[in-house]
Amino acid sequence: MMTNKNGVRIGLEVHTQLTSLKTKLFCSCPSDYRGKEPNSVVCPVCLGLPGSLPVLNGKAIEYAVMAALALNCKISEQMLFFRKNYYYPDLPKNFQITQYDKAGGVPLATNGYLYIEDRGKRKKVRISRIHLEEDPGRLVHIGPIDQSPYTLVDYNRSGVALLETVSEPDMSSPREARIFLQKLRSILEHLGIFDGSLEGAMRCDANISLAGGTRVEVKNISSFKEVERALSFEITRQKGIMEKGIIVKRETRHWDEVRRITVSLRTKEEEQDYRYFPEPDLPPIVLSKEFIEGVKAKMPELPDERMRRFMAQYGLPRYDAGVLVSSKQLADFFEECAKIYEDPKEISNWMMSDLLRYLYENNLEIQESKITPEKLVGLIRLIREGVISGKIAKTILPKIILTGKNPREIVEEEGLLRIDDSNLLNNLIDKVFSENPKAVEDSFKDEKAVNYLIGQLMKETGGRADPILANQLVRKRIHLLKLERMGN
Numbered sequence: 361m362m363t364n365k366n367g368v369r370i371g372l373e374v375h376t377q378l379t380s381l382k383t384k385l386f387c388s389c390p391s392d393y394r395g396k397e398p399n400s401v402v403c404p405v406c407l408g409l410p411g412s413l414p415v416l417n418g419k420a421i422e423y424a425v426m427a428a429l430a431l432n433c434k435i436s437e438q439m440l441f442f443r444k445n446y447y448y449p450d451l452p453k454n455f456q457i458t459q460y461d462k463a464g465g466v467p468l469a470t471n472g473y474l475y476i477e478d479r480g481k482r483k484k485v486r487i488s489r490i491h492l493e494e495d496p497g498r499l500v501h502i503g504p505i506d507q508s509p510y511t512l513v514d515y516n517r518s519g520v521a522l523l524e525t526v527s528e529p530d531m532s533s534p535r536e537a538r539i540f541l542q543k544l545r546s547i548l549e550h551l552g553i554f555d556g557s558l559e560g561a562m563r564c565d566a567n568i569s570l571a572g573g574t575r576v577e578v579k580n581i582s583s584f585k586e587v588e589r590a591l592s593f594e595i596t597r598q599k600g601i602m603e604k605g606i607i608v609k610r611e612t613r614h615w616d617e618v619r620r621i622t623v624s625l626r627t628k629e630e631e632q633d634y635r636y637f638p639e640p641d642l643p644p645i646v647l648s649k650e651f652i653e654g655v656k657a658k659m660p661e662l663p664d665e666r667m668r669r670f671m672a673q674y675g676l677p678r679y680d681a682g683v684l685v686s687s688k689q690l691a692d693f694f695e696e697c698a699k700i701y702e703d704p705k706e707i708s709n710w711m712m713s714d715l716l717r718y719l720y721e722n723n724l725e726i727q728e729s730k731i732t733p734e735k736l737v738g739l740i741r742l743i744r745e746g747v748i749s750g751k752i753a754k755t756i757l758p759k760i761i762l763t764g765k766n767p768r769e770i771v772e773e774e775g776l777l778r779i780d781d782s783n784l785l786n787n788l789i790d791k792v793f794s795e796n797p798k799a800v801e802d803s804f805k806d807e808k809a810v811n812y813l814i815g816q817l818m819k820e821t822g823g824r825a826d827p828i829l830a831n832q833l834v835r836k837r838i839h840l841l842k843l844e845r846m847g848n
């Protein structure tokens with residue numbers, strides 16, 4: 361177990377839209393609502409109009425079973441949908457069709473786990489359950505939620521299939537929570553049922569408690585970029601309260617991304633407030649062994665498996681392979697490069713260091729950048745062919761990421777070609793030597809002064825001089841000067 365000096369316990373409830381589905385969970389409206397005119401992708405079922413009846417999307421069950429298998433869960437053979445009753449403007453029926461684990465209800469799957477890895481340490485995080493439910497509509501607030509003068513409602517999202525994954529409170533830091541979400545996202549993306557780059561496709565609620573404190577729920581965390589911030593804020597807030605000797609209230613708080621604080625929404629409601637009962641409009645679902653076996657047989661390669669393959673096939677260290685498979689897009693990018701370049705380790709080195717650092721610092725994902733496998737490999741080839749130095753390549757990389765230009769084009773436009781013209785370099789050596797008489801004097805007996813002169817020459821050329829040639833020419837010049845002196 362990880363050290364956990366504050367007794368921090370974090371559990372996550374992750375809602376992921378099954379974005380690969382063509383239609384919503386209980387009607388035939390398209391599930392791709394993004395960018396559409398508000399309230400244009402709706403029908404009587406997802407608007408909850410009287411007399412409309414839900415019909416279950418069978419593909420959603422198949423996708424959910426895939427997720428359950430990938431998360432090592434026990435799949436329920438029989439289950440019901442339940443109504444969760446509550447009033448909220450984004451919920452036109454006044455109930456949400458979901459699954460329940462009490463009152464005769466069983467979720468789609470239970471008792472699973474996944475492994476997260478942080479700084480070389482592996483940790484098992486238990487998954488208590490997975491179930492399907494419908495997404496509510498979308499409320500559009502004007503400014504911060506607690507200051508919005510009015511709110512707009514868009515029902516296009518209403519009825520989109522959500523997979524809810526609930527973990528046990530096994531995480532002990534905000535960082536582990538982020539790694540868990542990243543891992544879950546990578547697994548679902550490898551299954552081909554989810555695209556995490558879509559805005560709002562993965563949302564999570566977190567419950568968090570400190571040793572001796574009460575459990576507080578934080579809602580509205582929109583991505584794994586936000587989860588670390590929201591939880592860090594909550595830890596500081598709860599610690600501050602406890603240090604004053606006050607008891608932390610059991611409540612639900614809302615993460616405000618803009619102000620980067622959590623604000624109190626309501627004291628935590630009790631489960632009985634929702635009056636769960638079985639949805640009478642949907643028949644019980646029975647999953648046969650054959651169906652589950654059929655899904656199992658079609659399961660694609662998952663991140664852990666892919667990591668081991670990267671180690672075996674490409675000779676990558678475990679850490680590097682783990683980072684690359686933490687995102688399906690990143691892993692795909694690497695493999696595309698490896699198809700067209702002979703040294704996979706070199707590609708991995710470039711991705712692990714300069715490429716990922718740049719993306720991380722600029723809060724970009726690989727698919728949001730303009731670099732392609734062909735362009736990264738093109739850049740690496742320019743170094744190998746001696747056209748540019750590795751140092752120059754590092755300065756070109758961000759330009760490729762931002763503009764999508766060809767590396768060779770950037771080199772030519774910016775005059776970055778390596779200088780291997782002896783005449784030109786000798787002229788520059790004249791300049792360097794006349795500007796540094798003391799170093800020239802010292803260079804006859806001091807190797808440090810020789811290197812200093814070579815360094816000055818490289819500086820004159822903006823790092824573009826062929827380093828081997830620069831080295832040779834400076835040494836040759838010193839040698840000639842020495843001979844001249846002896847002759848005098």
Ligand SMILES: [Zn+2]
Nearest residue numbers: 387389403406
């Ligand atoms: Zn509909």
